[in-house]
Amino acid sequence: MVETLQPVLARALEAYARLAELGEAIEDEWSYVNDLADAWRDRLSDVADARGPEPVPEAVGRAVDRAVGEITLIDDPHRAIDWLSTFPQVVLLAVGEAP
Amino acid sequence: MRFQDAARDARAVVYAGIQADPLVARAAELLADATHGQRILARAVMNGESSDPDAWRTMFPTLFDAALGDVDQRPASDAILAAALAVADRGEQVRSQVRGALVEELTARLLARRVGATAVRRERRILFDGVRAEIHPYDVTVERDAAPEAYDCKWGARGINADVLYQLDDARTHAADEDERLSVGLVVFDATRSCQVRLDAQTAPHEGTSIVTLEGLDRLAEPAR
Numbered sequence: 170m171v172e173t174l175q176p177v178l179a180r181a182l183e184a185y186a187r188l189a190e191l192g193e194a195i196e197d198e199w200s201y202v203n204d205l206a207d208a209w210r211d212r213l214s215d216v217a218d219a220r221g222p223e224p225v226p227e228a229v230g231r232a233v234d235r236a237v238g239e240i241t242l243i244d245d246p247h248r249a250i251d252w253l254s255t256f257p258q259v260v261l262l263a264v265g266e267a268p
Numbered sequence: 269m270r271f272q273d274a275a276r277d278a279r280a281v282v283y284a285g286i287q288a289d290p291l292v293a294r295a296a297e298l299l300a301d302a303t304h305g306q307r308i309l310a311r312a313v314m315n316g317e318s319s320d321p322d323a324w325r326t327m328f329p330t331l332f333d334a335a336l337g338d339v340d341q342r343p344a345s346d347a348i349l350a351a352a353l354a355v356a357d358r359g360e361q362v363r364s365q366v367r368g369a370l371v372e373e374l375t376a377r378l379l380a381r382r383v384g385a386t387a388v389r390r391e392r393r394i395l396f397d398g399v400r401a402e403i404h405p406y407d408v409t410v411e412r413d414a415a416p417e418a419y420d421c422k423w424g425a426r427g428i429n430a431d432v433l434y435q436l437d438d439a440r441t442h443a444a445d446e447d448e449r450l451s452v453g454l455v456v457f458d459a460t461r462s463c464q465v466r467l468d469a470q471t472a473p474h475e476g477t478s479i480v481t482l483e484g485l486d487r488l489a490e491p492a493r
Contacts, residue, residue, distance in 0.1 A: 201426070204465045212461065228329040228336060235326045242317040251315045251424055254462035258308045258482075262330055268308070268459045268483070 174264060175221035177233050178213055181260045184237040185210065185253075192253055194246035202250060209257035216266050225264065232263040269416070269448045274391045274405035286365045287373070287390070295351040296373035300381075303341065305331055306348050307482055311457060313352035314367055321349055364423075371421040371457045372407045375480075378488035379410055379417070387412045394418060394450070396442040402435055408455075416443075417451040419480075425462035428454065433472035440476050453478040455488070 189206040193199055236259045243249050258268040274280060286292070299310055309328050318324065325332040331345040355366050372390065380388045391405045410417035418439055420432050436452040443450035454474075456463050460481040467474060480488060 198426070201466060201469060204469065205425075205462060208461055208465050226329075226336060228326075228333045232327050232329045235323060239312075239316060239318055239323070239327065248315070248317075250426055254425055254458055255308075255312050255315050258459050259312050259327055262305050262308055262328065265330065267304075268461060 171224040172227075172230050173221060174223045174225050175217055177225055177230050177264070178217040178221070178260070180237055181233050181256075182210060182213055182217075184240055185213070185256060188240050188243065188249050188252055188256065191243065191246050191249040195250065198250060202253065205250075205253050209253065212268070213257055213260065216261065216264065220264075229263055229265075233260055236260055236263070269443050269446050269450065270395050271389065271392045271409055271411050271416075272395055272401075274393055275403075280391065283365065283369070286362075287369045289366060289369070291351065291354055292366060292369045292373050295348075295355060295370050296377055298344065298348050298351055299370070299374050300377045302344065302348060304483060306341070306345055307457070307485070309345065310348050310352045311482070313349060314355045314363065314370075316356060319353060319357065321353060324349055324353075367423040367457075368421070371423055371455060374457075374485070375408045375419055375421050375455045375488060378485060379408065379419075381489035382491060383410050383412065392418075394439050394443075396446060399442050402438070404435065406435075406439070415449065415451065417453065419453045419455055421455045421457075423457050425456055425458040425466040428456065428463060428466040428470065430470060430472040433470060433474045433477065436477045437473040451478065452476065453480055455480045455485070456482070457485075458482055460484070 192202040240252050240256050261268045299307060309331060313324055330337045355363055358366055376388050387410050389409045389411055392409045393401055393405045395401050406418040407421045408419040440450050440452045454477055460483050463479055463481050
């Protein structure tokens with residue numbers, strides 16, 4: 170069965186929320202972390218709203234899941250903040266969107 | 269207004285060694301001709317935890333999957349992946365310095381395409397009459413009479429802070445006080461969206477500073493419009 174974009178991006182957003190929680194551990198960057206996460210969450214959600222029912226090639230689902238796997242390896246909050254910007258760019262590129 | 273070499277203190281000597289690392293030059297050369305997607309790949313790998321190239325190839329199907337991407341770009345994507353993994357392999361502290369030096373080298377190379385290599389300098393201070401000199405040098409400068417430019421470079425949006433914005437804006441306004449036009453810019457190897465979020469929280473002046481982000485790096489090589 171061919172997967173659609175909606176569940177792929179839902180998995181990405183779920184992992185992204187965990188990453189943001191980790192980044193919040195840097196108290197001086199709490200506002201930035203939340204503003205950054207909001208901005209990228211909105212972008213990913215817009216893509217899900219616009220293209221959610223669209224079938225995606227298997228390679229795209231694998232790419233997003235591998236990116237999710239990459240951010241689950243992160244345990245350092247500073248690194249998490251780096252990835253709050255990087256992860257959405259990787260996901261958007263995988264699904265054929267410009268960041 | 270005049271340009272001057274930065275003092276060769278201990279930090280500068282150590283950092284010069286990083287800047288001279290052949291890996292920095294190799295990665296900058298590759299990234300100067302890279303697509304936006306390839307630059308995102310470099311950013312991700314150099315920030316990443318995984319050292320398995322196949323993991324990254326899976327993550328970037330539009331660069332490595334022939335069914336989804338441009339096969340002609342595959343050799344360049346492989347070369348960028350290899351260079352980025354070599355940077356990531358340096359360990360956390362060194363990789364951070366290498367990433368910073370890489371953005372500077374990339375900026376210098378792109379600027380050189382527009383103004384010629386001889387006009388592009390690194391680690392330079394800018395002196396103004398009657399103004400106490402900043403200790404911190406500018407990462408990259410374009411030194412020519414008609415249209416001088418000064419840039420600081422950051423790996424990520426989080427590097428945007430009040431100090432760097434004030435320093436760039438101060439240089440611009442001091443130059444204007446001397447009836448000189450100095451263009452100032454901050455080059456950030458990160459997405460426009462992330463930079464905008466960071467800038468929105470800054471009160472330091474930046475209206476006169478050009479913010480060059482990952483999406484717009486090639487602008488450095490193009491004549492002003």
